[in-house]
Amino acid sequence: MGRRQFLSLGASLGLGMMLPMQAMAASGNYDAMLLACIDPRFPKLTIDHMSSRSMIGKYSQFNIAGAAIGAVAPKFSGWQQTFWENLGASIQLHNIPAVIAINHRDCGAAKIAYGDAAVATREAETATHRDALLAVRSETVKRYPNLRVELGLMDLKGQVETFFF
Template sequence: MNKAFTFTQNIQSNRYIATCCDTSLSAQSRRSFLQAVGGSVLFTSVGMLATGSAVAASGNYEAMVLSCIDPRFQDLVNKQQASEGMSGKYSAFTIAGASIGVVAPAFKEWHKTFWENLGASVQLHNIKKVVVVNHRDCGAAKIAYGDAKVANAAVETVTHKEALMEFRKQLKEKHPNLGVELRLMSLDGKIEQFA
């Protein structure tokens, strides 16, 4: 019995790891992951992966979700992700305005922090895409662009769409291999998707 096979059995007996390495991974990528961690893997009683190498706290996850700090949307965003089968499969970055916090000149001090965190999640979690969830009635959009840019639903849509497209442009420059989903959420949780 080789090490990889032993490790696979360990994975299947461990709920936490089984979630992170679910069947959406191809057999090849699962094999690569097993080879990367080699034989130095230990499991703690709470199901955490611990190794003596740089792969500690790493794994294979689906996405980073970028959303706004607005309290009204935390539960909505989580429920939306759960409805797509994404529970436990994404890292999260929450910043005022979501994509607006990452691209608007008014918030330029924040931009580097986001990109560095995304870089960390790419490295640690092997994410495949960024799911961006802007939302309607966003206070950060008003701060960044002024009341006139969110004066009615049509104008508000254009304002968010522009920020989302700018986000996609910058993402493609920095991480050309990452996918992206660009969303605008309403107060009732409804989603408009731009990409």
């Protein structure tokens, strides 16, 4: 196949966009694992957020209903070993120094996990997410004391409120 043919095939398969990524390896030094919810409204907003931080291509991502809530709520206890094992795999493969946990407002999984009252007001909702995020951080540092854990709560427009403690 001639170069010209290859280029045209590449363009039709979208390879042109993928080529710059070939320099990045399946293992190596990446910046973080992102923990996010499965809610269909948020993948785009989350990419936009990570893009605004110049982190595209620099983090692994684990999605689970509720984000931090899915990783710690007793209601979802059957899921949680999978999260910890994936975090362990990402540490091993990607040498990540940080976890970025981003919960979001109006989260259906928060209601399933803790009931309607837990998110009935903005204040209650904030407290519910903050508690789950804090629990993820304390569980994470128990297992990996050197890992930095960033805690955020995204609104429906993609603005992230970061919790510092």
